[in-house]
Amino acid sequence: MEDAVTRLRNAVINYEMETIADLAKQALKEGVNPLVAIEKGLAEGIKTVGERFGKGEIFLPELVMGAEAMKAALAVLEPAVPAGQHRASAGKVVIGTVQDDIHEIGKNLVSTMLSSNGFEVIDLGVNVPSPEFVKKSEEHKAKIVAMSALMTTTMPRMAEVIGPIKQKKLGVKALVGGAPVTDTYAKEIGAEGYSGDASSAIEVAKKLVR
Ligand code: B12
The missing domain is CATH 3.40.50.280 (Cobalamin-binding domain)
Known part of the structure; x- marks a missing residue:
């Protein structure tokens, strides 16, 4: 079975705008570090989308859909990013x-x-x-x-x-x-x-x- 991070990556690559938020919630439930989900999942997915766009394999509508999928998942994952160790105001x-x-x-x-x-x-x-x-x-x-x-x-x-x-x-x-x-x-x-x-x-x- 694919792990949660791979599922997120593939969901961006396949423009799963409707279901990706649920995948992101699922990943958090499974205890995946949100930052790992973002960087190893979503960001890797959009990188692939960008490469395909660059090669002319896909066009602007697909690029937009990939970005929208990424944003939908980010809306779930970003608020879950743990605050780092920090002073009052850096x-x-x-x-x-x-x-x-x-x-x-x-x-x-x-x-x-x-x-x-x-x-x-x-x-x-x-x-x-x-x-x-x-x-x-x-x-x-x-x-x-x-x-x-x-x-x-x-x-x-x-x-x-x-x-x-x-x-x-x-x-x-x-x-x-x-x-x-x-x-x-x-x-x-x-x-x-x-x-x-x-x-x-x-x-x-x-x-x-x-
Ligand atoms: C998603 C995307 C879009 C979306 C953007 C949606 C949005 N709301 O942001 C849409 C569809 C709107 C879009 C539009 C366009 N895009 Co575009 N897009 C991309 C794509 C696929 C991914 C960018 C992205 O979000 N990556 C994910 C994030 C997480 O990564 P990142 O931005 O690199 O950021 C990370 C690091 O770089 C770094 N970082 C980023 N910023 C900063 C700032 C600081 C201070 C620091 C320290 C670090 C840092 O940290 C981030 C997290 O790790 C790239 C491909 C690529 N390889 O980048 C093309 C790409 C950038 N786009 C491209 C093009 C050509 C366009 C358009 C001109 C297309 C068109 N014909 O209309 C328009 C540009 C319009 C404009 N005036 O800006 C080209 C640019 C080519 C070039 N000249 O260099 C690329 C490279 C695609 C390609 N291979 O051809 N795009």
Whole structure:
């Protein structure tokens, strides 16, 4: 029999929007760690969907259905993610998906993980104009500005935020991520932090505020 994590992965791959929430509830009942269910189940499933879309094997409607299935399961699993060991407030983080980019699933995951690990998160949503990141970081006296970019075409937007932040000497550190972003790219644009997934993003964020 398939285990709960595999069932979740396959449910995203097969766009089971109607039944996936029940599978997620079942997984929790079976005692599966919600973070494992998200990262090894849902995220692996949507990765496969993305690869098929990239190869032209499936089209936008399927991509949307895969994402909807993932979101339905996340609605069940995210609230169950255990809060980490944390101080009262680890610091303020302004987070969002960069301008011209509407991908929100990864950003939301990082946002949830940061909140559940004691950070005070100001989530600006998706398609956030670059000056807005700067303005909000300054306004909230954030320690970190966290940016997500899912497309090679929108990655350069992150540099548009980092430039003015350094120029204004706001002392806000930039944490960047998203599928096409690499450690090398992060260094190139002067970001202080990079992480390829939501759980290690927390470790990096903690180091940045230390
Ligand atoms: C789901 C999805 C969509 C959904 C998004 C739904 C939603 N509400 O978010 C929909 C269907 C709307 C969509 C639309 C489009 N998409 Co799309 N999409 C994807 C897909 C399959 C998965 C993305 C995802 O959610 N992954 C799951 C999450 C959990 O992973 P993640 O985002 O990578 O996040 C993790 C890490 O990267 C990291 N992370 C993420 N953000 C951050 C931030 C920080 C600070 C840190 C530290 C870490 C971090 O932690 C996360 C958790 O581990 C990807 C394929 C892929 N390989 O990424 C394509 C993909 C990104 N999309 C693509 C494209 C082309 C599009 C469209 C242009 C399609 C179209 N023709 O309209 C539009 C874009 C519209 C726009 N202006 O933004 C391309 C981009 C190609 C490129 N140029 O680089 C991809 C790569 C697919 C492909 N192979 O071609 N998409």
